[in-house]
Amino acid sequence: MSDSTHTIPRELSSYNQNNDPKPSQELEQKEHQVTEKDDAQKPRQELQQKEHQVTEKDDDQKPRQELQQKKHQVKEKNNDQKQFDIKNFQMKRFLSHSEDIVYLNVGGKQFVTLKSTLNYIPNTVLALLCSPQWEDKIPKDENGHLFLDCDPIPFRHLLSQLREWSCNRKSKNHKKVFDLPSDDPMSFQNLCRQLSFDRKYVNGIYRQDQFNKVCGNAILKDNGLVATQLGNYHHYCEIRGTNFYSTGIHRLLLKIEHQRRIRTLKNQTDAIFIGIIWSSTPMQERSFDSPTAYGWTGQKQVYLNGIVAYPQEYGGWDSDLCLNDTVELIMNCNEKKIQLFNQRTNKVYEIIVDTVTGCPFPWQLHINLYYPDDLVRILS
Structure with missing residues (x-):
């Protein structure tokens, strides 16, 4: 009869030892540690990745920033040069040996x-x-x-x-x-x-003009130095000077000794015309309408070739002529232009004259009056 005691084979015993749960737990623990380590390193990797992206972005923006910086430096340099040029211009004529x-x-x-x-x-x-x-x-x-x-x-x-x-x-x-x-x-x-x-x-210093011809209801006084409208007569009249102007620069001083103004509902009107006309143009009462007439009158109107210039206030003309104003009519034949200088306001107005199709040489002093007692005097 055989022995009832069972003997475990060595191989089986060895198998059971190798399959002991303890080593398995250690393995799981190690895997868990690795996972935790990976989880711990993940934020750091993300941070490094973001830093790398920022670095790449900075590298991309760097040339643009350098360009902007260079532009700013150039602008500052130009501003400095401009300020230096201004100062140099201001001081140049005072820096002398x-x-x-x-x-x-x-x-x-x-x-x-x-x-x-x-x-x-x-x-x-x-x-x-x-x-x-x-x-x-x-x-x-x-x-x-x-x-x-x-x-x-x-x-x-x-x-x-x-x-x-x-x-x-x-x-x-x-x-x-x-x-x-x-x-x-x-x-x-x-x-x-x-x-x-x-x-x-010095042209114009020694030239003396005087009124010579009249068309309309006006009279001349003081040996042709004064032109005035008669009585209560409301109508245009033309007065011309004696001299002819073709070369040089000539200056005439004119004084508005009496100029009656009327006030309408819309504006204040004055109707003295001061300017030039071609000497061969026939005399007429409304001579400012002549195609050779150039000059200044009321309502901020400037006449070129006998036509009102557009827009109004040509050359800044504001019709600011008052009683006792002294104005200087400058006839610059060299540059084919006329100027009107108001001594009271210190303003200068200018008209370029078309001597081909407008007002050829020689020119003459040309005045139009309208209201009673309007008076213009040539100052000696």
């Missing part, structure tokens, strides 16, 4: 200026003062200042305008003409001749 300063004694009055101012118009006595050929031959006072035996009052007016012209170097000399001093124009004329200034710079 001591040898450029000229001390003058004119009729006992001291003047100090620059050689560039005296030299601005060549071939004059003032320009020759600065040349080595004549500088040593001009008499000097006890202080060593160059002496000129001239009237200092018109000389101050002359020097002031030369300074103004020398500040604006863009303008050409031949387009310049001296302003007429209101207190003593004859003395200024004599000084210009004494200092050998060409006539083109």
Whole structure:
């Protein structure tokens, strides 16, 4: 009879040891640790990925930022250069060497200026003062200042305008003409001749016009220096000057001594016309309608070729002429234009004249009056 005790085979025993649950738990624990480690590293990887994306984005934006920075630097440099140019322009004429300063004694009055101012118009006595050929031959006072035996009052007016012209170097000399001093124009004329200034710079100082022809109900007084409308007569009339203007620059001073104004419901009307007309144009009462008429009148109207210019207020004309205003009519035949300067408002108005199909040379002073007692005087 066999033994009832069962013996476990060695192989089976060994199998059971290998399949013990403890090693399995350790394996699961290790897998869990790995998973936890991966989970822990995942945010870091995402963060690194985001940082990489940001880096790539920054790398893409970097050239654009550099370009913007360069543009900003260029803009700042241009602004700095612009400011420097402005300052340089402002200070340029004041930055002179001591040898450029000229001390003058004119009729006992001291003047100090620059050689560039005296030299601005060549071939004059003032320009020759600065040349080595004549500088040593001009008499000097006890202080060593160059002496000129001239009237200092018109000389101050002359020097002031030369300074103004020398500040604006863009303008050409031949387009310049001296302003007429209101207190003593004859003395200024004599000084210009004494200092050998060409006539083109002083044209108009010595020209005297007067009214000569009338068409309509107007009369002339004071040897043709005054034109006025008669009594209560409401109608246009034409008055022309004596002189003919074809070359040079000519200035006439006109004074509005009486100008009656009427007020309508819409505006204030004045009807004095001041301008020029072709000398061969037939006289007519409404001569401002003539195809050769150019000038200024009321209601902000400017006439070109006898037609009201469009738009109104051509050249800034505002019809601002009042009683006792003195205006200067400048007939610049050289540049084919006329100008009207109102001394009270200090405004200048300009009209370019078409001398081919509009108003050929020679020109004449041309006035139209309408209201009773309207009066225009030519100042001597």
